[in-house]
Amino acid sequence: xxxxxxxxxxxxxxxxxxxxxxxxxxxxxxxxxxxxxxxxxxxxxxxxxxxxxxxxxxxxxxxxxxxxxxxxxxxxxxxxxxxxxxxxxxxxxxxxxxxxxxxxxxxxxxxxxxxxxxxxxxxxxxxxxxxxxxxxxxxxxxxxxxxxxxxxxxxxxxxxxxxxxxxxxxxxxxxxxxxxxxxxxxxxxxxxxxxxxxxxxxxxxxxxxxxxxxxxxxxxxxxxxxxxxxxxxxxxxxxxxxxxxxxxxxxxxxxxx
Amino acid sequence: xxxxxxxxxxxxxxxxxxxxxxxxxxxxxxxxxxxxxxxxxxxxxxxxxxxxxxxxxxxxxxxxxxxxxxxxxxxxxxxxxxxxxxxxxxxxxxxxxxxxxxxxxxxxxxxxxxxxxxxxxxxxxxxxxxxxxxxxxxxxxxxxxxxxxxxxxxxxxxxxxxxxxxxxxxxxxxx
Numbered sequence: 001x002x003x004x005x006x007x008x009x010x011x012x013x014x015x016x017x018x019x020x021x022x023x024x025x026x027x028x029x030x031x032x033x034x035x036x037x038x039x040x041x042x043x044x045x046x047x048x049x050x051x052x053x054x055x056x057x058x059x060x061x062x063x064x065x066x067x068x069x070x071x072x073x074x075x076x077x078x079x080x081x082x083x084x085x086x087x088x089x090x091x092x093x094x095x096x097x098x099x100x101x102x103x104x105x106x107x108x109x110x111x112x113x114x115x116x117x118x119x120x121x122x123x124x125x126x127x128x129x130x131x132x133x134x135x136x137x138x139x140x141x142x143x144x145x146x147x148x149x150x151x152x153x154x155x156x157x158x159x160x161x162x163x164x165x166x167x168x169x170x171x172x173x174x175x176x177x178x179x180x181x182x183x184x185x186x187x188x189x190x191x192x193x194x195x196x197x198x199x200x201x202x203x204x205x206x207x208x209x210x211x212x213x214x215x216x217x218x219x220x221x222x223x224x225x226x227x228x229x230x231x232x233x234x235x236x237x238x239x240x241x242x243x244x245x246x247x248x249x250x251x252x253x254x255x256x257x
Numbered sequence: 258x259x260x261x262x263x264x265x266x267x268x269x270x271x272x273x274x275x276x277x278x279x280x281x282x283x284x285x286x287x288x289x290x291x292x293x294x295x296x297x298x299x300x301x302x303x304x305x306x307x308x309x310x311x312x313x314x315x316x317x318x319x320x321x322x323x324x325x326x327x328x329x330x331x332x333x334x335x336x337x338x339x340x341x342x343x344x345x346x347x348x349x350x351x352x353x354x355x356x357x358x359x360x361x362x363x364x365x366x367x368x369x370x371x372x373x374x375x376x377x378x379x380x381x382x383x384x385x386x387x388x389x390x391x392x393x394x395x396x397x398x399x400x401x402x403x404x405x406x407x408x409x410x411x412x413x414x415x416x417x418x419x420x421x422x423x424x425x426x427x428x429x430x431x432x
Contacts, residue, residue, distance in 0.1 A: 129293050129294055130293060130294065130295075130297050131293050162293040162294075163290040163291060163293070163305070164290050164291065164292055164293050164294070164296075164303055164305055165305060165328075165330055165331070166293060166294060179330075180333075183330045183331060183333075184333060186290070186305045187288070187305050187306035187326075187331065187333075187334055188306070190288035190289075190290055190305045190306045191288055191306045191307075193288075194286050194287065194288050194306075198286060223291055224291055224293055
């Protein structure tokens with residue numbers, strides 16, 4: 001009996017030492033468990049609502065959009081704009097490599113400008129973006145977003161959007177209005193950059209919203225794109241900024257090819 | 258003396274940023290970024306948050322000039338910017354497909370604000386496209402049971418923009 005008790009005590013102590021020594025690992029595991037719980041909760045909620053899980057929580061751009069305030073001025077769109085692939089249907093990198101490049105390394109912005117000039121002007125203008133990237137680039141960006149979310153357990157949203165407020169790619173673990181978030185963060189980032197200029201400071205690196213139960217961090221990827229990270233307080237700010245910056249750099253690298 | 262706040266609104270490319278820059282006594286604060294949608298065909302950059310400039314009247318009264326983004330997706334900024342505003346200047350680009358409809362959209366979206374203040378309308382680029390005429394705008398407003406001053410202006414011209422402000426101040430004094 002004494003032997004059994006001693007053995008149990010020894011195991012308990014060993015466990016404490018192990019968690020002391022491998023505290024970080026323990027934290028990471030805790031974070032992972034919390035993340036899994038979050039996912040499980042969402043799955044459950046999705047099932048209750050008749051959805052089929054995360055797949056439907058991701059990239060539902062059309063459902064996230066506001067209803068138009070009034071009818072938009074209808075007009076023909078005589079140019080052939082590139083249809084942006086849905087994240088859910090993005091090919092793997094291996095598959096994407098076999099696709100013909102849409103405009104290769106050329107900037108679509110300059111390639112189709114001429115054709116756009118005959119476009120009928122509507123109030124909101126054509127939502128189809130003229131920034132132009134290959135499917136391979138988009139797939140790699142999507143992979144970067146997912147890696148970012150894996151590295152930062154508290155992050156439940158990562159969005160790449162244009163600096164004028166259109167979402168391009170995003171991964172969300174919660175049902176968030178990606179379109180609104182993209183638009184509002186574009187305003188916020190632009191304001192942040194203006195305030196930095198007016199304060200005679202250079203290079204606004206991050207715009208950070210510190211809230212009671214989470215953070216929203218926005219930063220530029222390049223001249224046309226920005227990254228928005230939405231996290232709980234599970235991850236510390238330094239880690240979020242560091243991984244966010246690294247991800248933005250990798251995205252910039254991918255998109256500059 | 259409390260600063261008066263005037264708001265410039267209107268479709269993208271109508272000349273809001275230009276008008277504020279034309280009269281502001283310091284280089285206006287702008288939040289312009291590259292356009293990445295169909296608007297890029299019309300202009301390279303677009304305002305995504307606000308423009309801000311200032312002008313001081315002879316009596317020392319300062320007027321803050323706030324420009325809204327034109328696109329409807331930035332409506333949340335419209336709602337923020339009108340808070341504490343005293344007057345609205347709607348600029349309409351006459352080159353667009355349906356400038357009267359554009360005007361109606363802004364008058365509708367700012368209807369609550371307009372109830373408590375006054376509006377003046379500036380029609381830009383009417384030298385490049387003559388129709389609709391100022392009379393057409395007046396008839397359109399009349400059909401909506403609204404009466405607001407409408408002028409053809411050049412947003413780059415300081416005198417034209419100041420004239421709009423003078424008119425708005427006069428309307429506010431009368432009402």
